[in-house]
Amino acid sequence: MISPEQYKKAVQHAAGLLQKAGLVITPEERERFEVADFGLGELEKTGLQIITYVNTERCCAKEIIMTPNQTCPEHRHPTFGQVLGKEETFRCRWGTVYLYVPGDRTPSPVCRPPRGSEAYYTVFREICLKPGEQYTLFPDTLHWFQAGPEGSIVSEFSTRSTDDADFFTDPRIKRMPEVG
Amino acid sequence: MISPEQYKKAVQHAAGLLQKAGLVITPEERERFEVADFGLGELEKTGLQIITYVNTERCCAKEIIMTPNQTCPEHRHPTFGQVLGKEETFRCRWGTVYLYVPGDRTPSPVCRPPRGSEAYYTVFREICLKPGEQYTLFPDTLHWFQAGPEGSIVSEFSTRSTDDADFFTDPRIKRMPEVG
Numbered sequence: 600m601i602s603p604e605q606y607k608k609a610v611q612h613a614a615g616l617l618q619k620a621g622l623v624i625t626p627e628e629r630e631r632f633e634v635a636d637f638g639l640g641e642l643e644k645t646g647l648q649i650i651t652y653v654n655t656e657r658c659c660a661k662e663i664i665m666t667p668n669q670t671c672p673e674h675r676h677p678t679f680g681q682v683l684g685k686e687e688t689f690r691c692r693w694g695t696v697y698l699y700v701p702g703d704r705t706p707s708p709v710c711r712p713p714r715g716s717e718a719y720y721t722v723f724r725e726i727c728l729k730p731g732e733q734y735t736l737f738p739d740t741l742h743w744f745q746a747g748p749e750g751s752i753v754s755e756f757s758t759r760s761t762d763d764a765d766f767f768t769d770p771r772i773k774r775m776p777e778v779g
Numbered sequence: 780m781i782s783p784e785q786y787k788k789a790v791q792h793a794a795g796l797l798q799k800a801g802l803v804i805t806p807e808e809r810e811r812f813e814v815a816d817f818g819l820g821e822l823e824k825t826g827l828q829i830i831t832y833v834n835t836e837r838c839c840a841k842e843i844i845m846t847p848n849q850t851c852p853e854h855r856h857p858t859f860g861q862v863l864g865k866e867e868t869f870r871c872r873w874g875t876v877y878l879y880v881p882g883d884r885t886p887s888p889v890c891r892p893p894r895g896s897e898a899y900y901t902v903f904r905e906i907c908l909k910p911g912e913q914y915t916l917f918p919d920t921l922h923w924f925q926a927g928p929e930g931s932i933v934s935e936f937s938t939r940s941t942d943d944a945d946f947f948t949d950p951r952i953k954r955m956p957e958v959g
Contacts, residue, residue, distance in 0.1 A: 620801055621800055621801030621802075622801075622872070623872070623910035623911035624911050625911045625912065628911070652868070652870055652913060652936070653868045653870075653913065653915060653936060655866065655915065657863075657866050657938050658838070658866055658867075658868065658936055658937060658938055659936075660840070660868065660870070660934075660936035683837075686835065686837050686838055688832070688833045688838065688840065690832055690833075690840070692802070692803070693801075730803035731803035731804050731805045731808070732805065733832060733833065735833060735835065754840075756832070756833060756838055756839075756840035756936055757838060758837050758838055
């Protein structure tokens with residue numbers, strides 16, 4: 600649960616960072632900013648601020664804005680029968696973001712999972728993305744990511760986004776944001 | 780046909796505009812910039828500069844950079860049998876772009892088709908896109924667009940891009956760029 604004050608503060612920060620990066624959003628988009636704490640109640644550690652530009656049956660594009668060292672928890676986009684899971688490309692636009700995917704564990708990774716949630720982070724191959732750098736994730740690939748010390752802006756280009764179908768490693772997580 | 784000098788000049792202009800807008804590309808991306816004159820040999824009037832970030836079986840994302848008053852000629856992305864044509868969302872990031880689609884002709888449209896090519900422009904419902912504004916085109920929709928007097932940068936979010944399948948109203952057009 601996010602309080603209205605937390606929501607407002609998170610949107611102000613995210614909108615400010617977009618402006619700093621020269622990425623323009625409309626007043627209507629600012630009104631429908633998504634702030635997700637994943638039901639863990641620790642938005643500064645675990646959370647995302649998202650503005651979705653378009654999400655049709657076939658295509659989706661978003662900006663994901665993160666505060667310093669904020670983490671998006673480990674999850675994957677599952678394939679159901681004939682319906683392929685979501686494919687997504689993360690392109691860093693501002694700041695630094697560290698993405699973790701399956702594979703050989705990176706010696707001395709830069710980030711640590713949020714304290715108290717270590718059990719729910721299982722992949723540790725590190726991919727560091729700075730502005731202009733990107734990485735494509737195919738369906739069913741476990742991943743998590745954390746912003747660097749300045750925060751970050753990442754463009755996500757993907758197939759249709761169906762957040763309620765995502766599978767999170769942490770069973771406590773509720774993906775759909777609740778503000779109240 | 781574009782000369783190597785024209786290519787270099789067009790890339791320099793486009794890279795400069797991206798930098799001005801705060802959109803970072805990698806040196807590798809700069810090396811593979813696409814400059815398209817559509818085979819008409821009048822790049823300043825009819826042409827595009829494109830950097831494709833990703834183009835998989837399911838998703839594509841690009842920046843389209845245009846010089847002042849440059850036009851992308853009228854075309855559509857056809858559906859073949861069961862294979863839906865390309866769907867694309869244009870989001871203006873910098874400058875102004877005027878998009879023309881089927882529907883009631885806008886009284887006094889801002890743009891005119893390039894001189895000498897008027898016969899190959901048939902849709903005149905005008906949509907003006909300024910930074911933060913966007914429009915989604917579904918398959919088989921005729922469209923053309925022209926940059927405003929400052930030029931423009933437009934992000935394109937789409938399904939797979941298969942430029943050689945595009946249908947242009949002007950039969951003289953060759954979509955695939957030739958530099959030499």
